[in-house]
């Protein structure tokens with residue numbers, strides 16, 4: 001662990017680059033509630049908050065429960081002239097499982113359901129020991145890195161907007177009522193927004209490092225302290 005105002009140009013340890021404009025800053029331990037902003041463009045670099053890890057874990061577990069509800073509860077019901085049909089996403093997936101649309105259904109399930117669930121699982125795996133002040137689990141840096149890489153690909157919000165647009169189109173032809181799974185999806189969108197606002201990747205990386213797991217590439221360069 002480097003001391004205050006120390007940095008290592010070989011590995012980048014102790015330095016922090018602005019993700020928006022690349023300005024390089026020397027990293028400092030921030031007290032809780034203080035925000036670190038880029039000196040050049042004002043982008044927020046770190047914003048540690050008290051109890052944020054427990055809040056993110058709670059939201060990640062909520063995400064897992066909502067994803068289960070979104071898959072297995074009825075998503076919507078279409079009725080016309082007295083005949084109605086309701087289905088869940090799982091039912092849709094089974095109905096198209098061996099047709100031409102199978103790859104599309106698979107992609108939708110992975111992007112809309114699989115990725116948010118996997119991300120929530122990885123966050124719980126990363127943060128659970130850190131929130132209790134214990135030693136992190138094995139491969140914690142890889143787990144958190146993977147969770148950050150999945151972030152742009154979780155598309156629950158886009159799915160809900162797409163469904164809304166499709167419903168407006170179909171609304172003229174038949175009567176549509178939304179099932180519990182639709183509302184679980186809407187809740188999922190709000191939970192993911194809340195989780196993003198609590199989350200500060202810099203603080204989590206710092207906590208992983210402080211707990212003794214190498215994260216800054218020192219483990220990959222021979223002859224440096226973490227190797």
Ligand SMILES: [Zn+2]
Nearest residue numbers: 018021038041
């Ligand atoms: Zn900047």
